[in-house]
Amino acid sequence: MPLVQMYNITKEYGAVRVLDDVCLELERGSFACLTGATGSGKSTLMKLIYMEERPTSGQVIVDGVQSGMTRRREVSRLRRRLGVLFQDFKLLQERTAYENVAFALQVTGARGREIRRKVTWALTRVGLGHKRGAYPSQLSGGEQQRIALARALVNDPLLLLADEPTGNLDQDAGTGIITLFRQVNLQGTAVLMATHNLPLIADLPVRRLHLHDGQLTESAPETKS
Amino acid sequence: MRVAYAVAEAFRSMRRIPLMTSVAVGTIMLSLLVFGLFVLVTYNVRAALGEIRSRVDVEAFLTDEVQDQELALLRGRVASLPGVESVQYISKEQARERFIADYGDSLLTLLDENPLPASLLIYLVEERRTAEGAESVARTVHGMAGVSDVASGRGWVGEFDRLVVALTAISILIGLVVALASVFVISNTVKLTVWARREAIAIMKLVGATDAFVKLPFFIEGTLQGLTGGILALGILYALYGYLLPGLAGILFLPPAVCGGLVLMGALLGGIGSQVSLKQFLEV
Numbered sequence: 243m244p245l246v247q248m249y250n251i252t253k254e255y256g257a258v259r260v261l262d263d264v265c266l267e268l269e270r271g272s273f274a275c276l277t278g279a280t281g282s283g284k285s286t287l288m289k290l291i292y293m294e295e296r297p298t299s300g301q302v303i304v305d306g307v308q309s310g311m312t313r314r315r316e317v318s319r320l321r322r323r324l325g326v327l328f329q330d331f332k333l334l335q336e337r338t339a340y341e342n343v344a345f346a347l348q349v350t351g352a353r354g355r356e357i358r359r360k361v362t363w364a365l366t367r368v369g370l371g372h373k374r375g376a377y378p379s380q381l382s383g384g385e386q387q388r389i390a391l392a393r394a395l396v397n398d399p400l401l402l403l404a405d406e407p408t409g410n411l412d413q414d415a416g417t418g419i420i421t422l423f424r425q426v427n428l429q430g431t432a433v434l435m436a437t438h439n440l441p442l443i444a445d446l447p448v449r450r451l452h453l454h455d456g457q458l459t460e461s462a463p464e465t466k467s
Numbered sequence: 468m469r470v471a472y473a474v475a476e477a478f479r480s481m482r483r484i485p486l487m488t489s490v491a492v493g494t495i496m497l498s499l500l501v502f503g504l505f506v507l508v509t510y511n512v513r514a515a516l517g518e519i520r521s522r523v524d525v526e527a528f529l530t531d532e533v534q535d536q537e538l539a540l541l542r543g544r545v546a547s548l549p550g551v552e553s554v555q556y557i558s559k560e561q562a563r564e565r566f567i568a569d570y571g572d573s574l575l576t577l578l579d580e581n582p583l584p585a586s587l588l589i590y591l592v593e594e595r596r597t598a599e600g601a602e603s604v605a606r607t608v609h610g611m612a613g614v615s616d617v618a619s620g621r622g623w624v625g626e627f628d629r630l631v632v633a634l635t636a637i638s639i640l641i642g643l644v645v646a647l648a649s650v651f652v653i654s655n656t657v658k659l660t661v662w663a664r665r666e667a668i669a670i671m672k673l674v675g676a677t678d679a680f681v682k683l684p685f686f687i688e689g690t691l692q693g694l695t696g697g698i699l700a701l702g703i704l705y706a707l708y709g710y711l712l713p714g715l716a717g718i719l720f721l722p723p724a725v726c727g728g729l730v731l732m733g734a735l736l737g738g739i740g741s742q743v744s745l746k747q748f749l750e751v
Binding site for chain 2: 294314315318320321322326332335336345346348349351397
């Protein structure tokens with residue numbers, strides 16, 4: 243069974259239809275990029291997957307959890323199996339890098355020893371083990387994004403949802419994040435990345451999804467000649 | 468782990484925004500202080516009533532013609548009435564001595580003979596020491612042979628009963644107003660705290676925190692603030708009692724159970740108030 247199933251999804255905000263009869267399946271361990279202009283509904287599609295939003299019509303099923311019949315507690319449990327990465331990082335400014343990552347484990351009721359082990363592993367994985375005591379304001383944009391990525395990965399998620407993860411980063415930092423995504427994906431985590439930075443993903447041999455006027459289309463990955 | 472985390476979060480939040488913490492604690496303290504003062508007054512009035520009621524009795528004045536044998540019979544009949552605890556005979560001579568003790572002997576020396584009647588002082592069992600209880604016994608005794616008149620303190624006992632009912636009602640009303648006002652102010656104070664932490668709450672929700680997990684630190688925070696407010700209110704109440712009321716002999720402080728109740732009420736108000744305003748921020 244696919245990890246994500248979206249059937250005939252329509253999403254409206256008042257009179258504005260953001261998504262129009264969208265269908266999508268994402269397999270476990272897959273990698274897909276979602277492109278589209280600002281305001282095309284990329285973030286809305288992401289939010290439907292981690293169920294911050296519910297569809298106006300249609301059905302979303304993520305790892306067996308159905309959008310229409312799900313209780314809030316089940317949504318919470320589902321989110322523990324997902325990792326979400328935001329364009330603005332959403333780090334807590336008054337907490338250190340370590341505490342920000344540990345936060346995602348504390349809410350699951352993990353024990354202290356387990357938290358220490360997993361947070362250390364996640365920080366090392368994103369190459370920031372030496373910055374564990376730094377506050378977000380003491381880190382560069384790229385470093386903050388990597389801390390946010392460590393937080394998204396610390397629960398070893400089935401799916402990493404990244405909403406414009408390179409939007410606030412320079413070319414090098416952006417490339418570093420994409421490299422990390424590929425490593426994560428190779429270890430079994432499915433990745434869905436929304437971006438409008440087309441040159442950055444030009445060489446990626448992954449699924450291409452495109453949103454335009456609320457319609458979702460798919461194109462084959464470009465291949466270098 | 469979960470509770471330890473929630474307690475740590477609650478203290479972290481209180482340290483981070485000490486002004487809001489002070490406002491919440493101060494509000495609960497003032498509310499409970501006003502309420503506590505009224506409870507103290509009501510408690511003392513009720514205690515005073517209990518003391519006065521213990522003195523409620525009925526006195527049956529006898530005609531001079533009553534002979535010893537009739538007296539013994541009458542005394543037995545009165546003593547066997549329901550609600551009567553004991554009966555004491557006051558002879559004419561004892562009545563004279565009581566009068567002189569209360570008012571001096573200047574009036575009685577003007578008279579050749581003792582005009583005061585003998586009487587039966589009727590003590591009532593505790594549950595009948597009310598206006599109605601005294602009235603009922605007085606009515607029965609009044610119809611007995613050898614009794615010329617009956618006196619009871621039913622008039623002022625009735626007044627006192629009404630005063631206590633009114634004071635108790637006022638205390639309950641103030642308690643309700645205090646409870647509602649406290650919940651309102653605390654929920655608004657917490658709303659400010661929650662507003663300041665709305666992003667953290669949203670992040671918690673997005674990484675999979677349940678509503679209960681998000682609520683717990685706020686509940687602990689509100690309860691601790693309420694508990695602190697309650698303890699401070701009790702302390703100030705005791706200080707007022709100790710330093711401002713020493714001239715009023717016989718005033719009692721609240722019993723331990725009521726003191727505990729007051730502190731518990733603070734904790735409860737704090738806890739409830741903290742949850743009222745959280746709901747809208749959990750819709751993530």
